[in-house]
Amino acid sequence: MGDTYDVIVVGLGVAGAYVSHTLSKAGFKVLAVDVKSYERLGDKPCGDAIGKHHLEFLNLMDLPQNIVEGSVRGIDIYSPSENVRFRVVGDGYLIDRIELVKYLVRQALNSGLEIATNTAAVSPIVRDGSIRGVILWKEGKSVEVAARVVIDASGNARAIARRLPRDWPVSEELDMVDSNIAYREVRRLQHEVEESDILRIYVSKQVAPGGYWWLFPYSHRDSYVNVGLGIQGGRGYQDPKTLLYQYVLSREMFKNSELVEAGGALVPTREPLSTLVWNGIAVIGDAAYTVNPVHGGGKGSAMVSASCVSKAVVEGMETGRVDAESLWNANLCYMSNYGVKQAVLNVFRLFLQELSDEDIEFGMSRRIIREEDLNTLSLKGYLELSVIDKAHRILAGLRRPSLLLKLKTVSEYMSKVRALYESYPQSPRELPMWSQRVKNLLSEYRARVLRGGG
């Protein structure tokens, strides 16, 4: 471990591994550190699903066979009673996240990456308004390492971002109500799962308050499934493991199944951090809250943020400047490739978490919301309540007019949030005013639509 680097990456999950790979390949002197041992890199509880569109964007379509554990052609979403099922079509994969991280790290090592495992980043070194490096803790000793850019990819730990000055927008903390606490197990069943290339999501406030439970079969591994449950954080709900055992693993299909892996973690489910970059710092992945707020998938978007930051760092280094202004393109890239959609989906997430099981059952069974709506929503981040469908929806919604009205208002706010995020600031100077507008719009939305507003 030398003492001066172009870039230090803190954390080697998917985000850190991807950015380490791209920046090492671009010829920079990069050090990546992780508290884990080399063997445990990438070992983070996950549902393992990822959309094909992410892998296409990230140039990862020709991953080695051993990384892909399943192919996906759609998701079935079940109503609380499980009597109504919507199929949302879309291609994806189940990925061995440990192998994916190792694959990216190996490529980075071949391009000259240095890694320090069993090493914790404990704090940033900040001087004259910019990050100058980090303090590491390795083998009982503290070491100062200098770098022109520090990239915080430490997931929920936010090891660097959380210790930055409060007036740096990258330091913004997560409100626990904007998180999901998820627990999952990998199990081998006694039998094969029908249609093993279809993921299953079950929405039920009773079973998974503020979240859902899932069953993801590994179609390339006979009778292996990933079964898990997520609840909204900060509300005092029962822990997801207890709920999973009580309501899900007690079912016949899991009888005599073999436990292969178990674990849980927190997932941020909110709008993106207002900026991924500041002076000498970039924040990516879960540390930058890049997760899809509706389904909680975050691997693809973590790597999208890594890709955007990587390009901006290359540009910044070329101009000899790595301040917020020079790295700003990372934000423009992330917003146009994922952030706008993420912010719009967050509006829908807030609405979903307010609905009762009766509302959801009613909305799905009376087709006030339809498969097509969910398809457009998940692909593009639009909730289009088309004119042709209006008459049907009004008739169907007569028994619950307030639900229909709310849905219309939600759709309007989704459009407003989209417009605001599409006009994301072109420079850090405009950020405070834009952030204030986001804050105001979300407060107005909460007041009008959530908690009994109409």
Ligand SMILES: Cc1cc2nc3c(=O)[nH]c(=O)nc-3n(C[C@H](O)[C@H](O)[C@H](O)COP(=O)(O)OP(=O)(O)OC[C@H]3O[C@@H](n4cnc5c(N)ncnc54)[C@H](O)[C@@H]3O)c2cc1C
């Ligand atoms: C139960 C569950 C199911 C999920 N299912 C899915 C799914 O099906 N699909 C999907 O796309 N996403 C899913 N997610 C979300 C997904 O796992 C995350 O969004 C993704 O792993 C984030 O990657 P990351 O690289 O940002 O962070 P992480 O994977 O959390 O990596 C952070 C790394 O930083 C290291 N680190 C932390 N602190 C320090 C420090 N101080 N110094 C050095 N290193 C440090 C950690 O050891 C770790 O290796 C799920 C999450 C959970 C909890």
